[in-house]
Amino acid sequence: MSGSEAPDQVQAVPGGNTVRTQALNEAAARAYSHSRLLATRDVLLSIFTPILLLALWEVAARCGWIDKKLYTPPTQIAVQGAKMVSSGEMWRNLEPTVLRLLIGFILGSVAGIIAGLLMGVSRVIRAALGPMFTALYALPKIAILPLLLLIFGLTETPKVLSVAISVFFILQINTLAGVVQIDERILEAARAYRATGWRLFRFVLLPGAIPSIFTGLQVAAGSGVIVVTAVEFVASNTGLGYLIWNSWQLFKPAQMYVGLIVVSIIGALLTGAIVLLERAIVPWRRANTLKRKKNT
Amino acid sequence: MSLAVIAPSGPPAFAVEGLSKMFSGRTGDVLALDDVTLELNEGSFTCIVGPSGCGKSTLLRILGGLETATLGTVTSRLRSVNSGLGNVRSTPETDTSTPKTDTSTPKTDTSTPKTDTSTPRTDTSARVAGSVPASAFVFQEHGVFPWFTVLDNVSFGIRMAGVGKTQRDKIARDWISRIGLDGFETAYPHQLSGGMRQRIAIARAFATGSPCLLMDEPLGALDAQTRMLMQEQLLRVWEADRKTVVLVTHQIEEALLLGDVVVIMSARPGRVKEIISVPFGRPRPADLEGTPEFAQLRQHIWNALRDEVRASMALS
Ligand SMILES: Nc1ncnc2c1ncn2[C@@H]1O[C@H](COP(=O)(O)OP(=O)(O)OP(=O)(O)O)[C@@H](O)[C@H]1O
Ligand SMILES: [Mg+2]
Numbered sequence: 001m002s003g004s005e006a007p008d009q010v011q012a013v014p015g016g017n018t019v020r021t022q023a024l025n026e027a028a029a030r031a032y033s034h035s036r037l038l039a040t041r042d043v044l045l046s047i048f049t050p051i052l053l054l055a056l057w058e059v060a061a062r063c064g065w066i067d068k069k070l071y072t073p074p075t076q077i078a079v080q081g082a083k084m085v086s087s088g089e090m091w092r093n094l095e096p097t098v099l100r101l102l103i104g105f106i107l108g109s110v111a112g113i114i115a116g117l118l119m120g121v122s123r124v125i126r127a128a129l130g131p132m133f134t135a136l137y138a139l140p141k142i143a144i145l146p147l148l149l150l151i152f153g154l155t156e157t158p159k160v161l162s163v164a165i166s167v168f169f170i171l172q173i174n175t176l177a178g179v180v181q182i183d184e185r186i187l188e189a190a191r192a193y194r195a196t197g198w199r200l201f202r203f204v205l206l207p208g209a210i211p212s213i214f215t216g217l218q219v220a221a222g223s224g225v226i227v228v229t230a231v232e233f234v235a236s237n238t239g240l241g242y243l244i245w246n247s248w249q250l251f252k253p254a255q256m257y258v259g260l261i262v263v264s265i266i267g268a269l270l271t272g273a274i275v276l277l278e279r280a281i282v283p284w285r286r287a288n289t290l291k292r293k294k295n296t
Numbered sequence: 297m298s299l300a301v302i303a304p305s306g307p308p309a310f311a312v313e314g315l316s317k318m319f320s321g322r323t324g325d326v327l328a329l330d331d332v333t334l335e336l337n338e339g340s341f342t343c344i345v346g347p348s349g350c351g352k353s354t355l356l357r358i359l360g361g362l363e364t365a366t367l368g369t370v371t372s373r374l375r376s377v378n379s380g381l382g383n384v385r386s387t388p389e390t391d392t393s394t395p396k397t398d399t400s401t402p403k404t405d406t407s408t409p410k411t412d413t414s415t416p417r418t419d420t421s422a423r424v425a426g427s428v429p430a431s432a433f434v435f436q437e438h439g440v441f442p443w444f445t446v447l448d449n450v451s452f453g454i455r456m457a458g459v460g461k462t463q464r465d466k467i468a469r470d471w472i473s474r475i476g477l478d479g480f481e482t483a484y485p486h487q488l489s490g491g492m493r494q495r496i497a498i499a500r501a502f503a504t505g506s507p508c509l510l511m512d513e514p515l516g517a518l519d520a521q522t523r524m525l526m527q528e529q530l531l532r533v534w535e536a537d538r539k540t541v542v543l544v545t546h547q548i549e550e551a552l553l554l555g556d557v558v559v560i561m562s563a564r565p566g567r568v569k570e571i572i573s574v575p576f577g578r579p580r581p582a583d584l585e586g587t588p589e590f591a592q593l594r595q596h597i598w599n600a601l602r603d604e605v606r607a608s609m610a611l612s
Contacts, residue, residue, distance in 0.1 A: 189439030189497075192362055192432070193453040193504070203452075207443035284443045284484040 072254045077261070080254035094262060097239040100156065101228045101266065104163025109220060112168040113213060116175025121205065126176070133172055141166035142230050149235060159231045166227045170220040171213065178212025179205055211285055214278040218271055225267040240266075307373055309338040309508060309540040310359055315368035316565075317354050328354045330565035331368070336557075338373065338507075339538040343551035345601065346561030346569075347608035352544040353436060353512050355566065359542060360431045360510045372430065431508035432501035436516065436544075440485045440493050440500075446472060447481040449496050453504035471499040475529070491518045495526070502533065508540040515550070527553055535579060548597050552590060553580060560600050563608035570600050 054074045060066045061073035072080075084090040115133075119126040141162060148158035182205065190204045232241025240259050247256035278285075317329040328351040336342050344352050357363040358370060432453060440449050451459075451468035459467070472481060475495040485493050494517045501509055515523045515530075531554060534541060545551050551558045552574060560570040572593070576584060584590055 183439075185435060185437050185439040186441060188362060189433070189435060189441070192360060192435075192439075193456045193500075195452075195456050199456060203444075203455075204441070207441075210443075282443075284486065 070253060072257055077254055077257045081258045081261070084255070084258060090258075090262070093238060093240050093243045093259075096236075097228055097232065097241065097263075098266065100159045100231075100239070101163060101224055101270070104160040104228065105167050105220065105224045105270070107160070108164035108167030108224075109171045109217060111164070112171025112216070112220075113175050115168070116172045116177075116213075117179060117201075117205070117209065119172070119176045120179025120209065121201065130176075133169065137169045137173060141169075141227060145231060145235065154235065159228070159236060162231050163224050163227050166223050167220040170223060171216045174212050174216025174219070175209055178209030178216075181212070182208035210282055214274065214282065217274045217278075221270040221274055222267060225263060225270070229263055307338050308335040308371075309340070309373050310334070310336040310542075311369075311371040311373075312336075312355075312359070313369050313371070315355075315358065315365050315370060317351065317358065317363070318366045327565040329358075330567050332566065332568055333368075334559065334568060334571075336540065336542060338540050340556045341534060341541045341554060342543070342557045342559060343555035344542065344544045344559045344561060345546065345548060345551050345597065346566060347563050347601065347605040348546070349608055350561045350564050350604070351566030352561060355561075356433075356510045356512050356542060356544055360433055362433075430506060431510050432504040432506035434497050434501045434509065434511040434514040436512040438494050438497040438517070440496050442485050445482050445484055446477060446488070446496055449485065450499045450503050453500055453506075457504065467503050467505075468499075471503045474502075474533070475499045491522050494518060498526075498530075506539075509542070511541065511543045513544055513546065516546070523550075530554065531580065548594050548601070549585060551597070552576075552593055553584065558597060560597060561604070563604040569604065572597065 057066075057071065058073045058075060061068050061071055081090070115129070119129060144165070145158060145162055148161055152158045152161070186204065186208065190200055195204055228239070229241035229244070232239035233245045236242045240263050244256050244259040244263070247253065247259060312332055312334040315329055315332040315334075316327070319326040319328055332355065344355065346352050354363060358365050359372075441452065444452065447465065447468050448455075450471055451464040454464050454467060469481065472478060475498060477492060477495060477499075480488065480492070485496065488496075494514065498511075498514055501511070515526050518526060527550060534554075543551075543554060545554075555574050558572040558574060559568060560572070561567065562569040574593070575589070
């Protein structure tokens with residue numbers, strides 16, 4: 001089929017009607033810069049709102065509208081944070097938390113993704129494990145911490161395992177859902193072109209499930225941070241969770257705020273890293289359409 | 297059911313005999329096809345029309361080996377193409393020996409020369425290193441992979457057939473340009489219109505170089521103008537290649553414009569109601585649709601279909 005007619009070619013024709021082409025390019029450039037403007041505005045707003053709230057907090061604490069001892073003003077929290085960084089206390093607590101979280105997260109998600117994919121591919125495995133996993137998923141993971149402590153003692157293992165287990169179930173469920181929801185028509189097309197075995201997996205099932213896997217990773221990131229903090233509350237004398245808990249017992253609100261802030265930053269960074277990874281791996285889902293030509 | 301032998305004469309590519317298909321489910325059994333007997337000659341262009349739900353897609357899927365018959369047999373003479381013209385690089389994982397239709401009888405390797413009458417065009421179809429399936433599909437709802445670019449989508453079939461990247465890209469680019477999607481090689485399907493996606497599916501099927509194309513309303517998603525254009529292009533490609541084509545359509549005009557043979561199916565359970573040999577020569581003249589013969593034939597088919605469509609509406 002000769003394609004010279006190409007009725008829906010969208011690129012401007014080079015050397016065509018130059019006046020019109022120019023107008024077209026200008027209009028496109030305007031639309032583009034407008035959308036950039038909106039994007040910039042969104043970013044600014046997202047930064048501005050928390051800054052405004054912090055400023056309000058500061059003013060309220062300084063004017064005595066709220067109890068300064070309980071609601072430490074942001075500047076004092078910052079000072080406290082700087083102190084903890086220079087004394088090394090920050091790193092002493094940050095490092096174990098990050099390690100527990102990352103190791104647990106990676107172990108749990110790798111295992112969860114593999115389990116989900118296997119269950120998605122094999123009906124036998126799905127039947128054997130599915131109902132059990134669903135039942136276990138409902139169990140609050142933190143509730144098995146005592147059992148893990150009983151088995152492994154007060155070591156790192158139960159802490160990492162707690163994170164891994166909670167992450168595992170989230171990923172297993174999301175991955176399985178991702179494989180199962182792949183469009184029947186897509187699978188039929190794959191079958192018609194004889195994609196089987198490894199190639200079916202690699203070119204069809206895995207890419208089909210990946211968006212859902214990333215949704216799972218994002219949910220699991222939040223969940224992992226919660227679990228690691230909670231575990232450190234009760235079963236640890238290092239880590240940010242320990243720091244927060246300890247601040248309560250010693251009545252050091254400034255230190256507690258520092259701990260809370262650092263924990264949320266860790267959560268945000270992990271989520272952000274996952275979003276970036278998704279952008280790199282899943283180009284076909286990106287909202288943006290054809291790449292814009294540079295020269296307009 | 298009368299056995300109809302279909303023009304143009306040639307060895308049958310498919311012989312369908314007493315084919316019935318029953319879908320059993322919790323909500324009861326559905327008899328989709330009932331005692332269908334057909335012969336489709338190699339190099340013929342067959343169009344199937346019939347009311348919605350009469351089993352056209354099912355028949356096509358059985359022909360392509362995607363579905364198994366409940367009763368009856370489908371014999372396929374088509375073999376998978378395995379000629380690389382010198383540089384054959386069939387990969388070990390694509391087996392070339394298994395029968396391609398589930399129900400196919402052992403292939404009596406007939407000496408019938410392939411219909412590849414070698415119109416010396418670009419060496420892109422039917423000349424692919426590796427082993428391509430005997431039939432390629434274009435689906436009713438295209439089934440384009442959202443995670444592949446246009447290029448990767450079009451080359452998917454030959455990739456699965458084990459064709460190397462360089463050759464694959466060359467073939468795919470050629471087909472992309474033939475369906476008028478130049479410049480969109482690296483676009484993803486979600487960036488394209490529905491009609492463009494449908495064209496990807498068509499290119500993907502043609503690019504495999506399979507000797508048989510099974511198309512399930514391939515132009516259904518296109519607007520009327522693009523559809524006409526694609527019909528012309530489809531005809532051009534087919535007249536150059538003379539592959540065996542089975543095309544399901546709900547447009548009587550399309551069936552008459554494209555086909556050598558029009559198979560009219562009855563309401564569910566699908567039976568062959570009538571087989572019409574289309575008398576128009578090839579290449580089909582541009583003003584064919586305006587001729588009285590065309591109008592007469594169209595009326596004839598519509599008369600045959602009307603009752604069936606009514607019956608199928610009453611059924612559901
Ligand atoms: N996988 C399936 N399971 C159960 N029933 C099915 C299945 N596939 C098709 N059927 C039934 O078989 C009958 C024929 O379906 P088919 O898709 O072949 O119809 P069709 O002629 O292609 O219709 P249309 O023109 O609307 O595409 C329908 O009644 C449908 O409900
Ligand atoms: Mg159909």
